[in-house]
Amino acid sequence: MDLSFETVIGLEVHVQLATESKLFCSCPTAYIGTEPNTNVCPACLGLPGSLPSLNRRALELGVKAALALDCSVNAMTRFHRKNYFYPDLPKAFQVSQYDIPLAVSGSMPIFLEGRVKNINITRLHLEEDAGKLVHKTADGRLSGASFSLVDYNRGGVPLAEIVSEPELSSPEEAREYVLTIRRLVRYLEVSDGDMESGSLRVDANISQKCSDGRWGSRVEIKNVNSVRAMERALEYEIIRQREILLNGEEIVQETRHWDDGAGVTRSSRSKEEAHDYRYFPEPDLPPIKIDEELVKYIGCSLPELPWDRRERYIREWGLSQADSVSLSENQDVALYLEKTVAFGADRQLAANWVRTYILRLQNETGVAINDLAVGPEDLASLLVHVKQGSLSSTAAKDVLGIMFALGVKVGAAMEKSGISAGGVSRDALFETVARILEANPAETGVIIAGGDTAVRKRKYLMGLVMKEIRGQAAGEEVSAAFDAVLGSIRDRSL
Amino acid sequence: MAIDEKDVLHVARLARLEIPPERVDPMVRYFQDIIEHFRTLEKCDTEGIDPFEESGSHSCPLRDDEPEIWSYVIDALEEAPLREGRFFKVPAIDGEGDPDDLS
Incomplete structure (x- = not known):
């Protein structure tokens, strides 16, 4: 009998919240390029007698992300201690959330090959990050090291963990889901969403449903440090799990680590079960009542969400999928475009020019779009010439270059380039x-x-x-x- | 719940503690005593009471997001049994151990 399989993937995305100070103490959150153990204090070092104090901003950013993900924010939430012994946790527990997370039951649309798929979000909770360990072997491997070095600068940095329902059915969908979350958190300025530096981390749960009714056990994959690594790990795991099921064997429910160099997942020896974490309510932090007014205020102040904006660009502006994605994923870019149109430029033309030239200039110069020498009004007046046919696209591109280089308006730039509207003499x-x-x-x-x-x-x-x-x-x-x-x-x- | 040797060794592993064989039996008895004590506590009538109603009606106080540097970091490092430069130094961990592996 020919067997077919369905892949079922659920993702846990950890997003580092863009606060100045840590979740439970006032230490600065900077840990990249910072001397080890600089931004630490009794609270995040777990010294006896220290007490946690919750960062209001972290809570607000969590609520903001939760509302954008269409979650219900719980009126009361609380923190739990998740106990495990490892030197990256000086207190021997991580303060996280368990039975009453900050928010539950959301959803987020992802766009893939012209289709929209809504992915349900199980929960969003807040937790503190762990410290960083440096293992002292020449090849960086854990085994064989006689001791480890610990840096607690990252310990206590606020994270929001966003857990999806197991509704993603391919590595491509998983990829799009992660990219959509990343765009969202950047757009909302909730996080810088940088996966390479670790501000956005993903754990993936994956299982196979077989056409003969068997359902393979769920395997959790950790240590994926880029979107590409996640896709590769999932692709590898699909093949591995299907082979096991085709051989009539059982899949072991376990945690596996992705080895990017070798391109394989490896069984992790850790065997902790949820009850081993001995979750119990953090006695040093009373439950938190979430102010209804605050939730309303944050809800009202949310900008138009990237997927709504994208839909509007496709439906009302007639832009292509590709244009509407790249122009809606960053709020500053979207506003630049919309202002250009408000100043009289043609929508399609403005979209092309912002996407092609303005974004390129932004990338090349490293200057934020709002600080570029050519503002929306300047671009609009240039594009009016193009639309009227008094400047060819090629000529207009040169004029734009001069406007950027010299910081001048359209008229002056045209004069400078020897181009007059209407063509060469x-x-x-x-x-x-x-x-x-x-x-x-x-x-x-x-x-x-x-x-x-x-x-x-x-x-x-x-x-x-x-x-x-x-x-x-x-x-x-x-x-x-x-x-x-x-x-x-x-x-x-x- | 009956505690046996296996439970003690499992908890010891989670706590990364090595227990000499002759200490296992006394540990089983300590564990049983603790569990017995909780059985006594369980007799209290807690019907209708939030299991963790510790804070009354007060909500958790919130702190403004203003960073501050703690000025005694060096003292803390110096108090550590082992260190290397600005790192705390700890014995290598047997097993991967870090179940949530956020690092």
Whole structure:
């Protein structure tokens, strides 16, 4: 019997919240490029007698993300201690949430190959990050090291853990889900969402449903440090699990670590079960009543969400999928575009130009879009010329370059570039034609002699002229200039 | 719940403690005593009371997000039994252990 399989994936995404200070103490949150154990205090070092004090901003950012994910924010929430012994946790427990998380029951749309799929969100809870261990072996492996070095700068940094329902059915969907969360948290400025530096971390749960009714056990994959690594780990795990089921064997429910170098997942020896964590309510933090007014206020102040904006660009503006994704994922970019349109630019043209040139200039210069020398009003006035046909796209691109380089308005930039709206001057056109003809005597000779290939040669030289004048004259004008200049050459040679 | 040797060794493993064989039996008895004590507590009538009603009507106080540097970090490092530079130094851990592996 031929068996078929369905893949079932659920993701836990940890997002580092963009606060200045840690979740339960006032230590700064900076840990990258910071001297080890600089931003630590009795609370995050777990020294006796220290007490946690909850960061209001972390709570607010959690609520903001939760509302954007369409979650219900619990009126009362509380923290639990999750106990385990490992040197990255100086207190020997992590303060996390358990039975009453900050928010539950949300959903988020993902877009894949032109389809929308809503992924339900189980919960969003807050927790503190652990410290970092440096294992002292030459090859960086854990085994064989006689001791470890610990840096607690990251310990206590606030995280929001977003848990999805097991509703993702392929590595591609998982990828899109993670990218959508990343875009969202960046858009909301809840987190920088940087996976490489560890501000966004993913654990994946994956299982296989077999057409003969068997359901393979769930396997949790850890240690995926990039979206690509997650996809590869999931692809690997799908093949591994299907092979086991095809052999009529059982899949072991376990945690496996992704080895990016070897491209495999490996069984982790850890065998802790949920009850081993001995979760119990954090006695040093009373339950937190979430102010209804605060939730309403944060809800009202949420910007238009990226997927709503994206839908609007497709439906109302008629933009392509690709354009609407890249223009809606960053709020500043979206606002820049919308202002450009408000200043009179054509929507489609503005979308093309922002996506192609403005974003490129932003990336090349590293200057934030709001600080670019060319603002939405300037771009709009340039695009009005393009729309009216008084500037070709090529010429407009040059003008834009000058506007950026010199920080000048459209008029001044056009003057500077010798371009006037309406095209090149007659003299400039004639001069260019003469120069091109002179530089290509063989072709010019053929054209004058009227040989078999004269028409082709003429087209070729006209192309060169067009390139030189950046398309700033109509074909007929160029053709007329050709006739005139060729005529005078013929006269001269007689 | 009856506690036996297996439970004690499991808890010891979670706590990364090595228990000499002759200490296992006394530990089983300690564990049983503790469980017995909780059985006594269980006799209290807690019907209708939130299991963790510790704080009355007060909500958790919140702190503003203002970073502060603690000025005694060096003292804390110096108090550590072992350190290397600015790192705390700890014996290597047997097994991967870090079940949530956030690092």
